[in-house]
Amino acid sequence: MSENFVIIIPQFNDWEALNLLIEKINADVSTSILANTTLLVVDDCSSRLRSVPFANFDGKEIKVLRLYRNLGHQKAIAIGLSYVAENLPTDKVIVMDADGEDAPSDINSLVRKSLEEPDKIIFAERNKRTEGLLFRSFYVIYKLIFNLLTGKMITFGNFSLVPKSRLQNLVRVSEIWNNYPGGIIKSRIPYDSVLTNRAKRLAGESKMNFVSLVLHGLSAISVMIDTTAVRILIFSMFMSGVAIAFIFVIIFLKLIGNATPGWASTLGSTLMILMLQAFLISLFLVFMVLQYRSQQHFIPAVHYRDFVEKVDTIS
Template sequence: MAESFVIVIPQFNDWEALNLLIVKINQDLAPETLSNTTLLIVDDCSSKDQTTPFPPFNGKEVKLLRLYRNLGHQKSIAIGLSYVAEHIPCDKVVVMDADGEDAPADINLMVAKSMQEPGKIIFAERKKRNESFLFRFFYVIYKHLFKQLTGKVITFGNFSLVPQRRLQNLVRVSEIWNNYPGGIIRSRIPYDSVPTDRAKRLAGNSQMNFVSLILHGLSAISVMVDTTAVRILIFSILMSIVAVAFIFVILFLKVIGNATPGWASTLGSTLMILMLQSFMISLFLVFMVLQYRSQQHFIPAIHYRDFVDTVDTIG
């Protein structure tokens, strides 16, 4: 029996690109996969009305899930996955963007990889990007910071395939509410990836600006804030050791009479203040994280219903 699929597509005011994406899914998805696929479009409380109806879909059906309020891309994905886990029986779920930058043809590669690794989430890893030099430059910085602060490597985004056996685990991971790929890394659910090229946007302009990109990067780091806090504390301790070493050097220079009057005491006291401040801030951050871990967390599988307005079946 052929496997059944659901493609979860979050969108906000991207109706034109979404219509073109549905056409591309019809054209590029393998026929045996397409015939057993349901589209679940999560409308993130769009401020613009849909002006043209969806084009005919050659799969099973199209469902439109509307949210009561705008929550953002990551939360829309978590709600879509939670709805599928409860209401749509399927073997595998694909998460992709509505703008067309996630190429439908790459779903075929992820399906093939999933056949080889049936118990793993499969991500589309970008081997080539079409963004500007400035974006790629800051993206490299982001990946480097993510590795240094969390000890993990992130080379992928939302475009992924989730097998049913992992879906029920995933929708109970509170961190996906903040950042979907970061939450999967944090959850320790096994995953793998296939190399793909990022496609071009099908229509309209990107909703993502520079501030949004920074917030997205910080949200990915925040899901592993406990590890990040400890690493910052360790770094602070190492810097404090360096500061103490400099203070001893300054004292030595003052004793032998090679220090400029007033310079040694000023620099030494400044280093001492900076050392104590950085250490106390880092320690406070660690205690905040430990306190956060003792609190009850938001579980998408349980709480997503509070944000769902309507679910309509189209075609």
């Protein structure tokens, strides 16, 4: 029996690139996969209306899910997954971007890997990126900071395959509302990856600027804020220990008469103030996180309908 597929594509004012992407999906995705595929376009309340018809799609159908307001890429993905989980019969769900940087030919690799690991979410891990040197440098820094603050490695983005067996689990992970890959890491749902090369944008210009990239990175880290807060607290305690050691050295130098007048007291009091501030701020952050964990969270599977304006089916 053939498997059913749904490809979720969130987009905002990227109609031209989306049409080119549909043509590449027709050309590059295996016929056996394509024939049983529904395309779900999550229109993130685009400010520019679609002026041309969709390109012909060789799969089953195209559905356009329009949102009441612009929510951003990550929330659009969470809503798309929740809609599929409740309304569309499917065996595998594929999440990809509309700009074409997620190569449709890699869908075949994701499906093959899923046959080997049928109970895992499969991510497309970037083996080679096409961005400039500055972007790649900041991306390396982001991965290092993410690993330092969370103890986890993140080497992938949104491009992924979700098996039916994990879909209902996934749409009840509140963290995917903030950051999709980070939420999966936090949820401990098993996942694996395949190496892929990032393609080039098909049309238009990227809406991701430096500020957006920083916010995206911070959102991924914030998903694991409990671990991050504890790690910051431990680091502040370590630095407090170092500060105390320096204070003892200063006192020792003062006692033996090798300290410059006024220097020991100024440096010692400064270190003490910095130590106390760092420790108290870190402790406050930990208590805020513990308070947050006791509150009811946003569950995409339950609340996504509040943002769906309409769903159109295009044959």
